[in-house]
Every structure is written in C-alpha cells, then in structure tokens.
Amino acid sequence: MGWDPVVLFFVFGLIAGLLRSELKLPPALYETLSILLLLAIGLHGGVELAEQASMALLWQMAAVLLMGVMLPLIAFPLLRLLRFGRVDSASIAAHYGSVSAGTFAVVVAYMLSEDIFFESYMPLFVAILEIPAIVVGIVLARGLSKNTQWRELSREILLGKSIMLLLGGLLIGVLAGKEAVGPLEPLYTSMFPLVLALFLLEMGLIASRQSGALRKVGLKLVSFALLMPWLGAAVGLTIGALIGLSVGGAAMLATLGASASYIAVPAAMRLALPEANPSLSLAASLGITFPFNILIGIPIYLQAAQWLLPGA
Amino acid sequence: MNETQTTATRRTLITIVCEAILESKLLKDLELLGAPGWTISEARGRGSRGVRSSDWDNNGNIRIEVVCSRRVAEKIMGHVQAHYYADFAMICFLSDVEVLRSDKF
Numbered sequence: 001m002g003w004d005p006v007v008l009f010f011v012f013g014l015i016a017g018l019l020r021s022e023l024k025l026p027p028a029l030y031e032t033l034s035i036l037l038l039l040a041i042g043l044h045g046g047v048e049l050a051e052q053a054s055m056a057l058l059w060q061m062a063a064v065l066l067m068g069v070m071l072p073l074i075a076f077p078l079l080r081l082l083r084f085g086r087v088d089s090a091s092i093a094a095h096y097g098s099v100s101a102g103t104f105a106v107v108v109a110y111m112l113s114e115d116i117f118f119e120s121y122m123p124l125f126v127a128i129l130e131i132p133a134i135v136v137g138i139v140l141a142r143g144l145s146k147n148t149q150w151r152e153l154s155r156e157i158l159l160g161k162s163i164m165l166l167l168g169g170l171l172i173g174v175l176a177g178k179e180a181v182g183p184l185e186p187l188y189t190s191m192f193p194l195v196l197a198l199f200l201l202e203m204g205l206i207a208s209r210q211s212g213a214l215r216k217v218g219l220k221l222v223s224f225a226l227l228m229p230w231l232g233a234a235v236g237l238t239i240g241a242l243i244g245l246s247v248g249g250a251a252m253l254a255t256l257g258a259s260a261s262y263i264a265v266p267a268a269m270r271l272a273l274p275e276a277n278p279s280l281s282l283a284a285s286l287g288i289t290f291p292f293n294i295l296i297g298i299p300i301y302l303q304a305a306q307w308l309l310p311g312a
Numbered sequence: 313m314n315e316t317q318t319t320a321t322r323r324t325l326i327t328i329v330c331e332a333i334l335e336s337k338l339l340k341d342l343e344l345l346g347a348p349g350w351t352i353s354e355a356r357g358r359g360s361r362g363v364r365s366s367d368w369d370n371n372g373n374i375r376i377e378v379v380c381s382r383r384v385a386e387k388i389m390g391h392v393q394a395h396y397y398a399d400f401a402m403i404c405f406l407s408d409v410e411v412l413r414s415d416k417f
Contacts, residue, residue, distance in 0.1 A: 274396075274398075274399035
C-alpha cells in the first residue's frame with residue numbers, strides 16, 4: 001500500500017519547517033482552509049443527522065459529554081505526578097480533554113479512503129467534546145469559588161471560530177437536507193482531500209516550529225504527550241463500544257479522545273488562565289500529539305476498534 | 313480661511329503591542345478609560361517572549377494606537393501594566409505627537 005498523500009503533505013510541511021525553508025502559506029489561506037474544513041465536516045454531519053436522528057443519540061451525546069469531563073481528570077494527576085505546576089497541569093489537561101478538529105478531519109479522510117463505515121453524526125461529538133474540558137481545566141486550576149468570569153469566557157468558548165463553524169454547518173445541513181445541499185456536496189467529497197492536504201501542509205510547518213519549545217521543556221512533557229493519546233484513545237474506544245458505535249465510529253471516538261486541542265482551548269486558556277505557560281501545551285499538542293496521531297495513532301486506533309468490536 | 317485650523321496641538325500617542333488574543337478585552341478597557349478612538353494593526357516581531365510571527369490565530373500580535381490627552385494616556389498605561397504585564401506578551405509606550413483638529417482627541 002502506498003503512503004497516504006494527505007499525510008505526506010503533513011510530513012512535507014514538517015520537514016520543510018525543520019529545514020527552515022522559506023516556504024510559507026499566506027495566513028489568509030490557512031484561515032480559509034480551516035473554515036472550509038470545519039464547514040464541510042459540519043455540513044456533512046448535519047445532512048446525515050437529519051436522516052437518522054433518534055432518541056439513542058441523546059444518550060450517546062450525554063456519554064460523550066461525560067468523556068469530555070473524564071479526560072482532563074485523567075490527564076491532570078498524571079501531569080502533577082510529572083511535577084508540573086498546578087495551573088500548567090490544569091491548562092495542559094484542558095488541551096488534552098478537548099479535541100482537535102484537524103485530527104478529526106484526517107480520521108474522516110482515513111475512514112473514507114479505507115472504505116470503513118462510521119456514524120456520520122460524529123461531527124456533533126467533536127463540538128460536544130470541545131467544551132467540557134475547558135470548564136474542568138479552569139475548575140482544576142482555580143477551584144469553584146474564585147471569581148472566574150464565566151460569562152465572558154463562555155461567550156469566548158461558544159462563539160469561538162471552530163464551534164461556530166461546526167455547529168453552523170451542522171444546522172445548515174439539518175435544515176436543508178440532503179437534496180438541497182447537493183450542489184455543495186463537493187465541499188465534503190471531491191474537494192475535501194485537497195483542502196485537507198493543503199491544511200496539513202500548513203500544520204506541518206506550524207508543528208515544526210514547536211521543535212524549539214520542545215527542546216526547552218524537555219522529556220517530561222514529551223513523554224506525557226506520547227502517553228496521553230493511548231489513555232485518551234482507550235477511554236474513547238471504551239465509551240464508543242458502550243454506546244454502541246460501529247467499528248469506524250468507535251475508532252473515530254478513540255481518535256478524538258487521543259487528540260488534543262490547538263485552536264479553541266489555547267485561546268480560552270490564555271484568557272482564563274493567563275499565568276499558565278501557553279508554549280507548554282502547544283508544544284505538546286501540536287509538536288508531539290498531533291503528528292503522533294496523524295502518522296501512527298489513527299491506524300492503530302482503527303485496529304484496536306476492529307479487535308474490540310469484531311461483530312459490529 | 314479662518315475656519316481651517318492650521319496650528320498643530322500637542323497630544324499623546326499611546327502605542328500598545330500585545331498578543332492578539334487580548335484585542336476584545338483591551339478595546340473594552342479603552343472604551344471605559346475614555347480613549348477617544350483607536351487604530352489596530354497586525355504586528356510581527358521579536359521580544360522577550362520569543363518570535364511572535366502572527367502567522368495564525370493563537371500566535372498573532374496586534375498594535376493598538378490611541379491619540380489622546382496625556383492624562384488619559386497615563387491612565388491607560390497604568391491600567392494595562394496592572395492587568396496584563398505579568399502574564400502577557402505586551403509593551404506599551406507613549407510619545408508626543410502634534411495633531412490638527414485637536415477636538416477629535
């Protein structure tokens with residue numbers, strides 16, 4: 001089997017960045033690509049959601065919400081054990097409890113290319129998983145009583161770019177339905193891999209820039225960033241199996257559990273916990289965990305799901 | 313002829329260069345502190361917090377410029393020092409400028 005070209009674009013960006021090449025995508029392009037990706041994912045999910053919404057979905061959503069609360073609670077003590085400060089631990093834990101939409105886009109492409117069925121309302125879970133970890137992270141750092149400006153913060157979180165685009169796309173998909181959305185379909189069919197490839201090229205460039213920070217923060221953080229995806233994936237896989245997802249769906253939930261946020265949470269943490277060192281969490285989530293999931297993790301999570309749910 | 317003001321008046325320019333994430337917070341502060349208006353631009357550079365290259369959301373910098381009276385400028389400077397200097401990449405400086413239409417500032 002040849003290499004997945006989409007993943008190779010990431011490797012290309014990574015290498016170009018590490019070689020300190022002049023290569024640079026215009027910032028507006030990166031912005032555009034991420035908007036297209038998130039809208040496409042949301043729209044696709046919405047179209048399918050309209051066709052198969054059910055009561056069972058509500059239970060699944062609740063379970064996924066619980067997963068978003070659990071993940072930072074697993075990461076936090078681990079980070080404290082590695083002797084990170086309380087606030088830094090809480091901030092990193094929030095990043096790892098939340099999810100990366102970029103990683104999700106890659107797992108979608110992977111499942112499509114391997115022709116594996118998955119529940120198409122998964123984007124809903126992405127949106128659900130983005131939020132609880134942020135709240136848990138802040139509570140871990142500050143406790144409940146202190147004067148966190150929840151109103152301002154929830155505005156920041158809920159109106160943030162990624163959640164807005166995902167939910168907006170979902171809603172448009174649900175309201176319009178499959179037929180009406182038809183003309184937009186290339187956005188999540190033929191155009192999707194192209195947009196994803198360019199997006200990953202830029203992500204490779206961005207990830208390579210974390211190498212300096214990684215050298216500074218050292219082995220502790222690297223080992224956490226390599227260990228946590230396994231734990232997150234195990235949680236995702238278990239919950240996926242418990243709520244009756246298909247093999248593909250469970251593998252995707254595992255991938256979501258393994259992934260760490262690098263857009264929504266850094267922004268929220270910068271405002272809510274300004275004293276936390278942002279380069280720690282970004283170096284871990286972007287420099288280690290993101291490449292790990294893209295290059296190695298996703299196929300492993302799929303295999304684990306196939307092993308755990310042979311009949312599904 | 314007399315209607316056009318030709319002599320320049322002294323005002324203070326306060327320039328804040330900081331993390332882009334602070335934009336909406338700072339604009340609210342500026343409003344409260346009585347800034348008559350502001351100009352915002354994207355910024356790149358290097359400082360004690362490393363290279364801030366402005367190439368994507370979380371890493372961006374902005375430059376906020378406000379022309380106002382000395383009193384308001386010092387109030388703004390004191391405010392940002394007290395609230396943001398400790399945890400955010402930020403510099404702030406004042407300079408004397410000369411403006412026409414002084415009633416605008």
